[in-house]
Amino acid sequence: MSAKRGATDLAGLIVVDKPAGMTSHDVVQIVRRKTGERRVGHAGTLDPAATGVLLVLVGPFTRLERYLSGKTKSYDAVISFGSETDTDDADGERTASVPLDPELFHPDAAAELLERFVGDSLQQPPVFSAIKVEGRTAHRVARSGGEIELAARPITVFEAGLLGVDAETSTWHVHFVVSKGTYIRALARDIGRAAGSAAHLSSLRRTASGPITVDGSTTLDALMSVNDVGTVFTDPLIALDMPVFEADQTHALSVANGRPLAVAGIAEGPVAIVFKGRLIAVYRSMGDRLVADTVVGAQP
Numbered sequence: 001m002s003a004k005r006g007a008t009d010l011a012g013l014i015v016v017d018k019p020a021g022m023t024s025h026d027v028v029q030i031v032r033r034k035t036g037e038r039r040v041g042h043a044g045t046l047d048p049a050a051t052g053v054l055l056v057l058v059g060p061f062t063r064l065e066r067y068l069s070g071k072t073k074s075y076d077a078v079i080s081f082g083s084e085t086d087t088d089d090a091d092g093e094r095t096a097s098v099p100l101d102p103e104l105f106h107p108d109a110a111a112e113l114l115e116r117f118v119g120d121s122l123q124q125p126p127v128f129s130a131i132k133v134e135g136r137t138a139h140r141v142a143r144s145g146g147e148i149e150l151a152a153r154p155i156t157v158f159e160a161g162l163l164g165v166d167a168e169t170s171t172w173h174v175h176f177v178v179s180k181g182t183y184i185r186a187l188a189r190d191i192g193r194a195a196g197s198a199a200h201l202s203s204l205r206r207t208a209s210g211p212i213t214v215d216g217s218t219t220l221d222a223l224m225s226v227n228d229v230g231t232v233f234t235d236p237l238i239a240l241d242m243p244v245f246e247a248d249q250t251h252a253l254s255v256a257n258g259r260p261l262a263v264a265g266i267a268e269g270p271v272a273i274v275f276k277g278r279l280i281a282v283y284r285s286m287g288d289r290l291v292a293d294t295v296v297g298a299q300p
Helices: 023-037 059-068 107-115 137-145 182-194 220-225 236-240 247-256
Strands: 012-018 040-043 051-058 073-081 083-087 096-099 119-123 151-166 171-178 201-211 244-246 267-277 278-286 289-295
Touching: 012 023, 012 059, 012 236, 023 040, 023 051, 023 201, 040 059, 051 059, 051 247, 059 289, 073 182, 073 289, 107 137, 107 151, 107 182, 119 182, 182 201, 236 267, 236 278, 247 267, 247 278, 247 289, 267 289
Parallel strands: 051 201, 083 201, 244 267
Antiparallel strands: 012 051, 040 051, 073 171, 073 201, 083 096, 119 151, 151 171, 267 278, 278 289
């Protein structure tokens, strides 16, 4: 594949198992160089220290980001007790330390406390985050020594299951399933405080984004070794997880021109439009017709 930075005919989704020590944008840059396609993005940022599922979108499939970023995310996390940091993870400077109560590492008590975090709540985001306030990025303000006020945000924790405790390392291992915009770092901080202690996130692995799991991912090394990038593309219909409408030639011509389709009987909401086995658009069902939302396919 040419390394030129121009557009190609590639359109696909790559599920990357992001390694630690690399930003999500770093992964995007690697895919750009590999494919020669400048239109590359991702759905759902991972912190540099985190590993696991990162959905990388190539070509016109970058237009699907808004459907994928909102999916629930699953994580395996290690929470370290005894101290808080300014970043709420192990990369930050220690801001508080407390003696450890041995009761913290009783599995029943830990599981009971985690259960209190399941459900809807307002979360105070970490100051070291990519959130923007009046055009200022929070982590840049924090690193320059400034102050920025971040409003609490609504989140949902669908699952908070204890995988294990380790008194020797002062850690809990926890599986989380959360809504878009949830900071696991902030959950670790708040769990420590709720336990009457202090805590920060010391390890994080995203195991799933919506229905896409890490089991179906590819490493960057594997990606770089393939001759045909298309061989590592994942079926976008699995990731989108929405109703599918199989278009015929007439429908496909209408889709190519962004025209609505006279189709009734589909529940209101987004619908994946497929022609000859290939995703060509996402439409929205409105009564007795489907209306164009995002077109990603070429003309039939």
